[in-house]
Amino acid sequence: MARDMAHSGELSEREREVLEAVIHSYVATAEPAGSRTLSRRFGLGISPATIRNTMSDLEEKGFLFHPHTSAGRIPTDKAYRTYVDSLMRVDPLSGEDQRRLQEEILGGGSAIETILRRAAQSLGVLTQELGVALGPRLDRATLRQVELVRVSSDRLLMVLTLSGGAVRTIFVEVPGIIADEALVGVTIVLNERLAGLTLDQVRTSLVTRLRDVTTTPEAAELLNIFVQEGDQVFARAATEPLDTVVLGQPSLLADQPEFASGERLRQLIALTETRQQLATLLESRSGGPGISITIGNEHGDPRFEPFTVVTAEYHVGSLSGVIGVIGPTRRPYDKVIALVDHTSRLVSDLLC
Numbered sequence: 001m002a003r004d005m006a007h008s009g010e011l012s013e014r015e016r017e018v019l020e021a022v023i024h025s026y027v028a029t030a031e032p033a034g035s036r037t038l039s040r041r042f043g044l045g046i047s048p049a050t051i052r053n054t055m056s057d058l059e060e061k062g063f064l065f066h067p068h069t070s071a072g073r074i075p076t077d078k079a080y081r082t083y084v085d086s087l088m089r090v091d092p093l094s095g096e097d098q099r100r101l102q103e104e105i106l107g108g109g110s111a112i113e114t115i116l117r118r119a120a121q122s123l124g125v126l127t128q129e130l131g132v133a134l135g136p137r138l139d140r141a142t143l144r145q146v147e148l149v150r151v152s153s154d155r156l157l158m159v160l161t162l163s164g165g166a167v168r169t170i171f172v173e174v175p176g177i178i179a180d181e182a183l184v185g186v187t188i189v190l191n192e193r194l195a196g197l198t199l200d201q202v203r204t205s206l207v208t209r210l211r212d213v214t215t216t217p218e219a220a221e222l223l224n225i226f227v228q229e230g231d232q233v234f235a236r237a238a239t240e241p242l243d244t245v246v247l248g249q250p251s252l253l254a255d256q257p258e259f260a261s262g263e264r265l266r267q268l269i270a271l272t273e274t275r276q277q278l279a280t281l282l283e284s285r286s287g288g289p290g291i292s293i294t295i296g297n298e299h300g301d302p303r304f305e306p307f308t309v310v311t312a313e314y315h316v317g318s319l320s321g322v323i324g325v326i327g328p329t330r331r332p333y334d335k336v337i338a339l340v341d342h343t344s345r346l347v348s349d350l351l352c
Contacts, residue, residue: 010061011082017044018054019063020087023075027332030257032072077296080308080329084293090334093342097126101339101346112136112166112316112351116246119323119347124248127336128255129327130272131248132311134282136319139200141166146190153177158233162199163317170233174225182219189213189223198318203234245278248325258306258328267306271326277303282322285311291337296329310336312344316351323347 011019021042025033035052038044044051055073058064063082064073075083104122105115116133124131142163149157154176160168193209194202210227213220226233250272259265271278281304285292295308308331311324324340 011058011063014046014050014054015058015061015063016087018051019058019075019079020083022055022058022064022073023079023083023087026074027330030330032067032074034072037072075330077298077329080295080333081298084295084333084337088334088337090337090341093338097339098342101126101343105343105346105350113246115347115350116321116323119343120246120248122248123323123325123339123343124252126339127325127327127331128252129325129331129336130250130253130268131323131325132278132282132309133246133323134279134286134321135244135246136166136316136321138162138166138168138319140198140318142317143194143197143199143202145195146187148172148183148187148190150178150183156183160199163319172225172229172233174222178222179218182216182222185215185219186222186226189215189219190226199234203231206230206234245275245282247272247278253327256328258330264306267303271303271307274303281309282311282324285309285324286313286320286322289313291341292324293333293337310340312340314344314347314351316348 018038021038021044022033025031025037025041035048035055038051039046039048046054055064058079059066059073063076063079065076066073101119101122104125105118107118112135116135120131120133122131123129143160144163145161147159147161149159151157151171154174156172156174156178158170158172160170162168189210193213194206197205207227207230210223210230213223215223250268253259253268254265259268281299285294290312292311293308294304297305299305299307299309306328307326308329309324309326310333311322313320314323323344325336327336
């Protein structure tokens, strides 16, 4: 996880200690932190008056703000960023949590879709947030097998079995009923010429690979459809993320104090209903190593400002996707980061 020392460089050692105490207090209680509470709970070695003055300095610098209904203060997005980048210590995940994650994720099968769904659900339960996962783009997935299934007189279903256990299905329009013999013959040709290639390689070389095939006139007519339209057919299979966005249980996040108000709850519901926007958000976080954390207003999108998103990449051979959680800015960052990091590694191991 990249660390940016710019904000922490504004702070004295005392300010760093008080800021960390305020964050820990607010994360634990969801109540603004006062100087006497900090003095009693954290043993800072300074008087409540000194803590109060330090908190005022932190407020002037934009790290804390002062709700008008309370004498205490709560952290800003800037404070959380400083905490994550330079104050926080992340301990390894406990053996109990590791075992629980593995048991939950393995409990429903080994297909990519199943593992991602159970991983997102398990992350949500352990963090009490909304678990999310984005299936991998499949352009570099290896084609294992092609199957053609007749679904009507003018439509076939092409079933693509890919590396990692992924399966894509694509409808192919045909001019009329294709004889069973022709269907079998074309299926054999497609497997002989295309199996073992990535979907991107299939898309770019399909015409060349099918050009010199010798077969019956009816099978040749069907093969010609793949020659003419195969680029578009395989492009759809290669570029759409698998199952797009997988969500855990939004109700877990709804139990957080931040979402007790009607407005925040509506924002949460709207977030879960905009799968394409979530897919775009998660896709933008792929391609980099380690943990990615975006806090509140760092999203640059008012729809996501109430939330912090913590994600990590997982890998399936040459493919990659994103898994993580969406929750309030007030959260135990160290625990959440450890859970997301371990889950991404576990998913990668299970899918290798």
